[in-house]
Amino acid sequence: MKVYIIGVGLIGGSMALDIKKIYSEVTIFGIDANEEFLEKALELNLIHQKATIETISEADFVILAIPVDVALVILPKILDVVTEKTLVLDVGSTKFPICEVVENHLNRRNFMATHPIAGTEFSGPTAAIENLFQDKTNIICEVEKTAFKLQEKGLELFKKLGMRIRYMEAKSHDKHIAYVSHLSHISSFMLGKTVIEKEKDERDIFDMAGSGFESTVRLAKSSPAMWTPIFNQNKKHVVNSLEEYILNLTKFKEYIENNDLESVFNEMKNTNRIKEILK
Amino acid sequence: MKVYIIGVGLIGGSMALDIKKIYSEVTIFGIDANEEFLEKALELNLIHQKATIETISEADFVILAIPVDVALVILPKILDVVTEKTLVLDVGSTKFPICEVVENHLNRRNFMATHPIAGTEFSGPTAAIENLFQDKTNIICEVEKTAFKLQEKGLELFKKLGMRIRYMEAKSHDKHIAYVSHLSHISSFMLGKTVIEKEKDERDIFDMAGSGFESTVRLAKSSPAMWTPIFNQNKKHVVNSLEEYILNLTKFKEYIENNDLESVFNEMKNTNRIKEILK
Structure with missing residues (x-):
């Protein structure tokens, strides 16, 4: 063979x-x-x-x-x-x-x-x-x-x-994979970028990073050559998923700013369902 | 004792x-x-x-x-x-x-x-x-x-x-921990929320989720009772970190929308440094 x-x-x-x-x-x-x-x-x-x-x-x-x-x-x-x-x-x-x-x-x-x-x-x-x-x-x-x-x-x-x-x-694959895979990669890359930018002069700050940061930022190690054309080919769905993600982050930020702790709590509580979903 | x-x-x-x-x-x-x-x-x-x-x-x-x-x-x-x-x-x-x-x-x-x-x-x-x-x-x-x-x-x-x-x-701790810990938790919770909202009627879509999604969304399983007061007590730094994160995500989205693949590539390439930093 x-x-x-x-x-x-x-x-x-x-x-x-x-x-x-x-x-x-x-x-x-x-x-x-x-x-x-x-x-x-x-x-x-x-x-x-x-x-x-x-x-x-x-x-x-x-x-x-x-x-x-x-x-x-x-x-x-x-x-x-x-x-x-x-x-x-x-x-x-x-x-x-x-x-x-x-x-x-x-x-x-x-x-x-x-x-x-x-x-x-x-x-x-x-x-x-x-x-x-x-x-x-x-x-x-x-x-x-x-x-x-x-x-x-x-x-x-x-x-x-x-x-x-x-x-x-094929169309359905591309739409759903934008959410369960492509978006995770971007959220991870931009988390890594945000933290590196902030801490660029204080490398030992990363000593403070626990396993939580490490797992959330893991995908930011991925290959840019592989991922650039993926985001480009799946542009429509990736952009949609990013817009929804940014909107959710913005709302969460506003809840914190406005001391709306009930909403902060509920947003997290509702998302805890991911435990059962991923089982 | x-x-x-x-x-x-x-x-x-x-x-x-x-x-x-x-x-x-x-x-x-x-x-x-x-x-x-x-x-x-x-x-x-x-x-x-x-x-x-x-x-x-x-x-x-x-x-x-x-x-x-x-x-x-x-x-x-x-x-x-x-x-x-x-x-x-x-x-x-x-x-x-x-x-x-x-x-x-x-x-x-x-x-x-x-x-x-x-x-x-x-x-x-x-x-x-x-x-x-x-x-x-x-x-x-x-x-x-x-x-x-x-x-x-x-x-x-x-x-x-x-x-x-x-x-x-203490002040320095709270500022840096917002970036290397608190922000990761929020990015993870909101990723979970975005995907659950999109896929709420299609539970078996999570079959498509690989280990990448799983590790990026892991922190979304954390306790809301523990995290709500943390975000509230560290409001200033958490809000700052979120604003920078949202800005970076928005820029990345625009690069994709504008077919600026060179910038998409470079953003990821520069963030790949996280490999060495976390070693």
């Missing part, structure tokens, strides 16, 4: 690791715009060998784990050269734009749009870890547009990775 | 657990406005027996681990009845108001204002855990106002709990 991983970072590299464990007779080919990443991926045994896009027609799986703006350019080119047996997967955090870009491609049926809800705040091949996908959710969009045999092939891979599957419409 | 814990919740209960391990001949007395909490604390072996404030004059340590508004009322009453050997500690998240309220108390020297930077998002006696304070920072304010012998007594306890000590001015 031949698996091509395009983008040997956190997600691509972690998938490579698991696929090597799952399938005994597999060769993992790595493709990456960053030559250092490729060398590192070889050194870390994430991939068996480097490859170029020209040889991709022989692939069983092509896994596209690159920034979502680049994916829009690369995916049609890959679909141009694949054969019947090849399943091309993307794993990006936005789904409507990528589905749209290949909507009328002759080989649309070779493509499956997926979003594994898995990751860490780290990036690059050194961030790759085993079992990253175990017990995580994978969202598949427009599954009916993938050839039936290739659907089966994809689902078998995800099952072996330990993932549970949810099917969603 | 007699230790009185006023407020047998997360912090008071966890201190009780460690103190029982550290000192072999100790009796832990529990006081709490909530009778159920007291019963639970007995059942969980956090405390040896229930007590009332009247017998407190015999105490070696009195640890005040209650909401910061109640602490302002209770602390002077305790200082009214203590004897020379008693060290009264508070563990609240604001330090200026409590220092101010006992500034001219005849027994001010029996009091030490502390803030152990330790906790979890849970509350109540069932949240108490061992070793919560190990390797954590404890901020002590206005230490020179505590009697020298009682300073030693307090420091010995903190050393045995495994804490490192930092001394700060």
Whole structure:
């Protein structure tokens, strides 16, 4: 079996690791715009060998784990050269734009749009870890547009990775993911920015930071190269979510300013429901 | 040795657990406005027996681990009845108001204002855990106002709990803690609120939430009874931090709206420094 991983970072590299464990007779080919990443991926045994896009027609799986703006350019080119047996997967955090870009491609049926809800705040091949996908959710969009045999092939891979599957419409995915993922990243980045700006001359103030700050600001370590095109592609929903968030923060600030402690209390009390929701 | 814990919740209960391990001949007395909490604390072996404030004059340590508004009322009453050997500690998240309220108390020297930077998002006696304070920072304010012998007594306890000590001015503590702790709590609560409001009719959307959302929203599980008076007591700094946070979010939103991807990227890139800072 031949698996091509395009983008040997956190997600691509972690998938490579698991696929090597799952399938005994597999060769993992790595493709990456960053030559250092490729060398590192070889050194870390994430991939068996480097490859170029020209040889991709022989692939069983092509896994596209690159920034979502680049994916829009690369995916049609890959679909141009694949054969019947090849399943091309993307794993990006936005789904409507990528589905749209290949909507009328002759080989649309070779493509499956997926979003594994898995990751860490780290990036690059050194961030790759085993079992990253175990017990995580994978969202598949427009599954009916993938050839039936290739659907089966994809689902078998995800099952072996330990993932549970949810099917969603691409537009609906992008709207909801803005709230449960993209907004968290921005709230975390801007929290980090606000605190760094304030405390820039007093580095040891961070000694005062407890585990609370640390977990809230964790996502501010994420890769800007990965997240910039995500926010851009999902602009409408991200901007909406940010406007609602800013409005809620402003109201909460006003309750504090006006000594309306009952409202301050109730806002928090009502949000405590998140305990049950996340269970 | 007699230790009185006023407020047998997360912090008071966890201190009780460690103190029982550290000192072999100790009796832990529990006081709490909530009778159920007291019963639970007995059942969980956090405390040896229930007590009332009247017998407190015999105490070696009195640890005040209650909401910061109640602490302002209770602390002077305790200082009214203590004897020379008693060290009264508070563990609240604001330090200026409590220092101010006992500034001219005849027994001010029996009091030490502390803030152990330790906790979890849970509350109540069932949240108490061992070793919560190990390797954590404890901020002590206005230490020179505590009697020298009682300073030693307090420091010995903190050393045995495994804490490192930092001394700060109360006003300075309150300003900086607004940024590295209080703001994180509000950003987390409002993130939770924004997502719950949006998704209220679609509970299974939370299946889409990954570990990123979970860690960013973790603090939204915290106790409103504990946090409402903290935000109120630290109003000025909390409001300032919120205004800066809202401004940063608004600017980021505008960069996205205006397709200014270079600024979106740079904002995140600059904030990535948080990796090194938190090391």
